Amino acid sequence: MDFDFSPEEQKFADEVEQWLVENHDPVVMDHHRENFTQLADTPERRDFMRKLADKGWLGMSWPKEYGGQEIEGVYEYILNEALSRHAAPQIGKGVGIIGKTLIRHGSEKLKKEFLPKILNAEVEFAVGYSEPNAGSDAANMQLKAEKVPSGWNLNGQKMWTTSAHFADWYWVGARTDPDKSKHDGLSLFLIPMDHPGLEIQSMPTIGKDTTNQVFFEDVFVPDEYLVGKRGSGFQYIAEALDLERFTMFTLSPIVNRTDLLVEYAKSATRDGIPVKEDRDTRRIIANIVTDTAVAKGLSTRFVCAAASGGKPPTIPSSQYKLFTTTLSQRVCNEALDITGMPGTIREGQEEAPLLGRFEGAYRATMNETVGGGGSEIQKNIIARRHLGLPKNF
Ligand SMILES: Cc1cc2nc3c(=O)[nH]c(=O)nc-3n(C[C@H](O)[C@H](O)[C@H](O)COP(=O)(O)OP(=O)(O)OC[C@H]3O[C@@H](n4cnc5c(N)ncnc54)[C@H](O)[C@@H]3O)c2cc1C
Structure with missing residues (x-):
């Protein structure tokens, strides 16, 4: 197995390196934040992500029909590692996790609404799987999603939602079918983070980061914002976690x-x-x-x-x-x-x-x-x- 980059990959790595040196900004790139440099959580860091979008470097591995270039994932890897090496924000949840999951499972409406925004760095996400009694055992989520006319009514609590305090949209797992097995009763939703009924409470951690707990009180989610099929949430979450484990x-x-x-x-x-x-x-x-x-x-x-x-x-x-x-x-x-x-x-x-x-x-x-x-x-x-x-x- 050859571990070196091919000449084309190396050329891209050199181009990214040069661009990062030319665009160095100490406000955006701060090694002291350690791995939490990956978040685009300030206006300056969001502007930086938009510059990456303008370069055409977001979603390079995505299919062409969704605005990508369909090139090997190793290019995305080269970019993400270079960003991380310079302590800059990274491709993160939008390009690396949620975009890819929407491409595989999302409706045409959700693809049309979110994929261009992700590629243009116009949207930041928070991910809500964990709860007080659902961490390692993610299938045990209890956030309740009750069917109501034309949508869902969500009540309950999430824990450890990193990014909830600045994100625009919430990618959330909830129990839609309590009578089914715990794996089959979960569905995935997209909710605007400023939705009435969502209360966010910060939790500073031992590290450099802040995470959050989020409380839901009668949060209405229209049917179109259910991701994929009702009851398939656990499968989508497991796939998204596979992506998270190397992207983040x-x-x-x-x-x-x-x-x-x-x-x-x-x-x-x-x-x-x-x-x-x-x-x-x-x-x-x-x-x-x-x-x-x-x-x-x-x-x-x-x-x-x-x-x-x-x-x-x-x-x-x-x-x-x-x-x-x-x-x-x-x-x-x-x-x-x-x-x-x-x-x-x-x-x-x-x-x-x-x-x-x-x-x-x-x-x-x-x-x-x-x-x-x-x-x-x-x-x-x-x-x-x-x-x-x-x-x-
Ligand atoms: C800084 C930070 C940011 C986070 N951000 C997010 C986020 O954005 N969104 C989100 O949804 N979650 C987030 N999490 C939550 C994280 O995914 C959970 O903390 C993690 O899944 C573990 O769950 P838990 O804390 O409930 O621990 P538990 O599941 O209670 O586990 C406690 C201990 O028991 C071990 N254990 C549990 N089950 C088993 C088993 N079957 N076999 C062997 N050992 C086991 C665990 O490994 C652990 O050591 C974040 C956590 C942290 C610390």
């Missing part, structure tokens, strides 16, 4: 942090002795650098290859997410060990090594093995679907 968890921040740690170890001293001479530190760094290279191989060829052709890749996505998010935490954890006690000084303080970058990154990466399905869930998927092990093994 980019590799570049891990590579950046690994490079930073290597540079630190080359020049730092501990108790007067160069860190680079410490046998344990050398072993740890060699392992991290090797695993980072493995993660790169997994993402460039394994996930991109499986994702081409439009079908969301279940097993490679879980393998990629499990490997990279645990590696991401390991890099920060080891960095705190190597920098010693000063490494725990809060980010931004002058006394902190590397201005506390690893202290901040450590907190930010804590969320990565939870959001988009926890590590245990990825292991269950790999064990059951890939290895054929029984459910209660």
